[in-house]
Amino acid sequence: MATYTMKEAKPAxxxxxxxxxWLRENLFPDVKNTLLTLAGLYILYxxxxxxxxxxxxxxxWTGSKDEVVNSGARWIFIVEKFDQFMYGFYPEALxxxxxxxxxxxxxxxxxxxxxxxxxxxxxTIILFPIICFVLISGGxxxxxxxxxxxxxxxxxxxxxxxxxxxASFPIGVVLALGRQSNMPILxxxxxxxxxxxRGVPLITILFMASVLLPLFFHDGIEFNKLLxxxxxxxxxxxxxxxxxxxxxxxxxxxxxxxxSEALGLTYWQGMILIILPQALKISxxxxxxxxxxxxxxTTLVLIIGLFDILAMVTLTNSDTNWLGYEVEGYVFxxxxxxxxxxxxxxxxxxxxxKFNTEH
Amino acid sequence: xxxxxVMITMKDVNKWYGDFHVLKDVNLNIKKGEKVVICGPSGSGxxxxxxxxxxxxxxxxxxxxxxxxxxxxxxxxxxHIRSQVGMVFQHFNLFPHLSVLENLLIAPTWVHKKPRxxxxxxxxxxxxxxxxxxxxxxxxxxxxxxxxxxVAIARCLCINPEIMLFDEPTSALDPEMxxxxxxxxxxxxxxxxxxxxxxxxxxxxxxxxxxxxxMDAGQVIEENEPNEFFDNPQSDRLKLFLEQILSH
Ligand SMILES: Nc1ncnc2c1ncn2[C@@H]1O[C@H](COP(=O)(O)OP(=O)(O)O)[C@@H](O)[C@H]1O
Ligand SMILES: [Mg+2]
Numbered sequence: 001m002a003t004y005t006m007k008e009a010k011p012a013x014x015x016x017x018x019x020x021x022w023l024r025e026n027l028f029p030d031v032k033n034t035l036l037t038l039a040g041l042y043i044l045y046x047x048x049x050x051x052x053x054x055x056x057x058x059x060x061w062t063g064s065k066d067e068v069v070n071s072g073a074r075w076i077f078i079v080e081k082f083d084q085f086m087y088g089f090y091p092e093a094l095x096x097x098x099x100x101x102x103x104x105x106x107x108x109x110x111x112x113x114x115x116x117x118x119x120x121x122x123x124t125i126i127l128f129p130i131i132c133f134v135l136i137s138g139g140x141x142x143x144x145x146x147x148x149x150x151x152x153x154x155x156x157x158x159x160x161x162x163x164x165x166x167a168s169f170p171i172g173v174v175l176a177l178g179r180q181s182n183m184p185i186l187x188x189x190x191x192x193x194x195x196x197x198r199g200v201p202l203i204t205i206l207f208m209a210s211v212l213l214p215l216f217f218h219d220g221i222e223f224n225k226l227l228x229x230x231x232x233x234x235x236x237x238x239x240x241x242x243x244x245x246x247x248x249x250x251x252x253x254x255x256x257x258x259x260s261e262a263l264g265l266t267y268w269q270g271m272i273l274i275i276l277p278q279a280l281k282i283s284x285x286x287x288x289x290x291x292x293x294x295x296x297x298t299t300l301v302l303i304i305g306l307f308d309i310l311a312m313v314t315l316t317n318s319d320t321n322w323l324g325y326e327v328e329g330y331v332f333x334x335x336x337x338x339x340x341x342x343x344x345x346x347x348x349x350x351x352x353x354k355f356n357t358e359h
Numbered sequence: 360x361x362x363x364x365v366m367i368t369m370k371d372v373n374k375w376y377g378d379f380h381v382l383k384d385v386n387l388n389i390k391k392g393e394k395v396v397i398c399g400p401s402g403s404g405x406x407x408x409x410x411x412x413x414x415x416x417x418x419x420x421x422x423x424x425x426x427x428x429x430x431x432x433x434x435x436x437x438x439h440i441r442s443q444v445g446m447v448f449q450h451f452n453l454f455p456h457l458s459v460l461e462n463l464l465i466a467p468t469w470v471h472k473k474p475r476x477x478x479x480x481x482x483x484x485x486x487x488x489x490x491x492x493x494x495x496x497x498x499x500x501x502x503x504x505x506x507x508x509x510v511a512i513a514r515c516l517c518i519n520p521e522i523m524l525f526d527e528p529t530s531a532l533d534p535e536m537x538x539x540x541x542x543x544x545x546x547x548x549x550x551x552x553x554x555x556x557x558x559x560x561x562x563x564x565x566x567x568x569x570x571x572x573x574m575d576a577g578q579v580i581e582e583n584e585p586n587e588f589f590d591n592p593q594s595d596r597l598k599l600f601l602e603q604i605l606s607h
Contacts (some may be wrong), residue, residue: 024545255450255452259448260454262446
């Protein structure tokens with residue numbers, strides 16, 4: 001028989017980790033990795049300095065286009081056409097309206113979590129789009145009407161993406177639940193819709209929306225071009241959202257459904273209170289991924305004659321006073337897209353972190 | 360005993376999963392306040408039997424009557440029955456996205472439409488009862504298995520059920536946590552609630568049960584009061600089963 005004394009906990013051993021150690025460990029551990037590291041450094045050396053020179057150090061920011069002496073980017077083009085890139089043909093005197101919508105949206109995005117009561121939250125979600133619509137299109141409260149033909153630029157890009165995201169979300173949830181339903185007709189309809197939409201490119205859906213929808217409403221109603229695009233994009237996005245949410249639903253253990261049933265919750269109570277909050281939470285990364293690709297796909301609306309930011313660049317490039325500024329235009333649009341998409345992915349990461357620390 | 364009110368009647372219940380005959384003419388009569396323990400080998404249909412009682416499973420033949428209500432496939436009837444029957448699961452099945460307190464408030468506020476303030480009072484009372492009130496604002500996965508199962512029991516009690524169903528409530532627990540859950544169940548039993556418990560905890564059965572039911576291959580093979588059941592088993596299958604569970 002042996003007895004042992006209890007041991008005190010010791011601190012974990014510390015290893016000597018300096019900068020040199022890190023470099024050797026990660027960049028130059030052996031010959032093959034050293035070669036790859038050197039090749040990588042060379043590529044960076046070949047690309048970064050010329051790019052920076054063109055974009056910043058040799059660039060022209062102010063002045064008139066006839067006085068350009070620097071060899072770099074002529075950003076004066078962007079400065080000149082900035083309003084068109086942002087607002088399309090929206091009247092200049094009314095730019096404050098989309099600006100206000102933008103500010104309100106930012107306030108909502110960052111302030112939403114501070115709204116205390118659930119009723120107020122729901123009221124905000126319902127009222128906010130209406131306020132935005134009234135502000136942008138006008139026609140009420142003495143606001144001057146601006147026809148949708150004049151909407152354009154980044155404003156239109158964001159608007160199409162936002163409507164697509166917000167409107168497709170509830171439809172996607174319903175489709176995902178319908179696909180899991182044990183009512184055969186409902187299930188078949190949902191599967192049929194989802195698989196059909198996922199099987200065709202967005203561009204064909206946009207064409208169909210712009211050509212087919214008017215056929216259903218042929219009694220003289222002029223069917224707005226933008227509205228057609230929005231319907232097409234919403235239905236398209238809904239099918240993808242549905243599949244993402246279905247993945248989340250499948251990850252919820254059967255016990256959660258059973259416990260909510262056993263407590264007497266109805267199907268919808270169980271879904272809304274128990275299942276969907278958990279399923280949506282695990283779906284956030286994929287949902288945001290899908291939102292980001294939608295944001296980029298919205299540029300296809302130029303095909304049916306709407307002037308989103310990319311279309312505005314193409315259009316302004318055909319201005320005979322400003323020929324040959326394509327590169328500046330497209331680099332600018334690229335940066336805008338990148339900033340928007342990167343912000344979305346960062347925002348989603350912050351939501352995920354919030355959820356993870358909460359429980 | 361016949362003057363006592365009948366709480367649960369299962370009459371010739373048959374159930375199939377596809378071609379597989381899971382429950383074969385199961386008959387059970389349980390009176391108000393009675394404590395019944397069901398045991399039997401794995402796969403013998405114990406869970407299926409008690410899950411039929413709150414319609415988590417459908418059955419194809421026979422009839423079930425709960426506290427005077429015939430269990431039929433009708434949304435209202437099922438809701439009415441579920442509002443009287445609490446179920447505790449082997450894996451707790453707490454809602455991980457809700458705090459302990461919110462877990463307890465869901466059914467009272469949404470199903471029974473109680474005012475939130477009153478529901479909170481009831482919830483805190485039952486958390487006190489299962490000795491876990493100080494954890495009310497934690498989330499389920501911050502609790503040990505034993506604590507989670509006690510929360511699950513409190514969650515059922517909040518709807519003030521006539522009947523409590525337990526499906527192996529201690530078999531997913533680490534050994535040192537079994538007794539804290541059993542203690543709560545014993546206390547509950549003393550209060551006169553009708554209780555059906557699938558378990559292999561023989562000590563619990565002897566202490567609490569009015570009757571022990573042995574199931575095998577989808578049938579009720581033998582039922583008896585606990586001392587007779589364990590000391591004087593009649594069927595060979597029960598003798599074999601008891602030997603197996605007592606041999607370790
Ligand atoms: N959803 C199901 N589909 C098919 N067979 C099932 C299903 N659920 C349980 N079974 C089978 O029914 C039998 C009884 O299961 P169960 O009631 O869970 O047994 P116990 O609880 O006594 O271990 C088992 O053989 C099991 O494999
Ligand atoms: Mg079982």
